Amino acid sequence: AQSVSQHNHHVILSEAASLELGCNYSYGGTVNLFWYVQYPGQHLQLLLKYFSGDPLVKGIKGFEAEFIKSKFSFNLRKPSVQWSDTAEYFCAVNAPRDDKIIFGKGTRLHILP
Amino acid sequence: DAGVTQSPTHLIKTRGQQVTLRCSPKSGHDTVSWYQQALGQGPQFIFQYYEEEERQRGNFPDRFSGHQFPNYSSELNVNALLLGDSALYLCASSLRGITEAFFGQGTRLTVV
Numbered sequence: 697a698q699s700v701s702q703h704n705h706h707v708i709l710s711e712a713a714s715l716e717l718g719c720n721y722s723y724g725g726t727v728n729l730f731w732y733v734q735y736p737g738q739h740l741q742l743l744l745k746y747f748s749g750d751p752l753v754k755g756i757k758g759f760e761a762e763f764i765k766s767k768f769s770f771n772l773r774k775p776s777v778q779w780s781d782t783a784e785y786f787c788a789v790n791a792p793r794d795d796k797i798i799f800g801k802g803t804r805l806h807i808l809p
Numbered sequence: 810d811a812g813v814t815q816s817p818t819h820l821i822k823t824r825g826q827q828v829t830l831r832c833s834p835k836s837g838h839d840t841v842s843w844y845q846q847a848l849g850q851g852p853q854f855i856f857q858y859y860e861e862e863e864r865q866r867g868n869f870p871d872r873f874s875g876h877q878f879p880n881y882s883s884e885l886n887v888n889a890l891l892l893g894d895s896a897l898y899l900c901a902s903s904l905r906g907i908t909e910a911f912f913g914q915g916t917r918l919t920v921v
Binding site: 700739795 | 812813840842844849850851852853854857864865867899901908909910911912913914915
């Protein structure tokens with residue numbers, strides 16, 4: 697069965713610090729990978745996605761993620777965080793032609809001004 | 810262009826009761842999925858509807874049922890509510906064959 701593991705449940709950073717959120721997935725075949733973000737009081741939004749091609753994916757708001765197939769990982773990065781990045785971040789995976797998306801438990805990111 | 814809308818936003822029910830949650834998909838989308846997000850957890854897939862039929866189901870009991878209407882809107886029904894059903898219920902819409910899903914703000918269900 698597919699599963700997603702996010703390494704950090706809660707991360708606290710100061711503004712301008714660099715960010716890396718870890719994500720590993722368990723699935724033997726081809727996968728689609730996602731990072732979703734949920735800002736306080738808002739709905740889940742897609743931050744970026746990987747389906748195929750260049751393993752370095754750029755998303756909105758300066759975020760990027762790198763797919764490393766050999767490590768089953770899809771870590772999220774941002775070189776310099778802002779206070780407005782305070783949110784909960786979810787890594788997710790789905791198999792092509794499968795309807796369900798499997799989510800990790802989420803990482804709460806708190807940026808200190 | 811309206812996104813995914815869900816109603817109601819909050820709901821309080823008593824154990825044993827039944828509840829119906831509603832979802833209108835994003836304009837142009839024909840597929841609706843429902844997820845349950847318990848406190849401190851990521852969303853868990855309940856089921857997906859396309860062409861008014863349940864296409865895939867997650868690991869949820871038969872107490873959870875759904876429906877999709879000809880206008881693509883959908884309902885999630887939960888019977889015989891348990892305290893453990895307390896959660897945020899998310900609706901996601903997509904276009905069949907396209908994996909990217911758009912989520913609504915959810916319905917917060919509290920069972921007392």
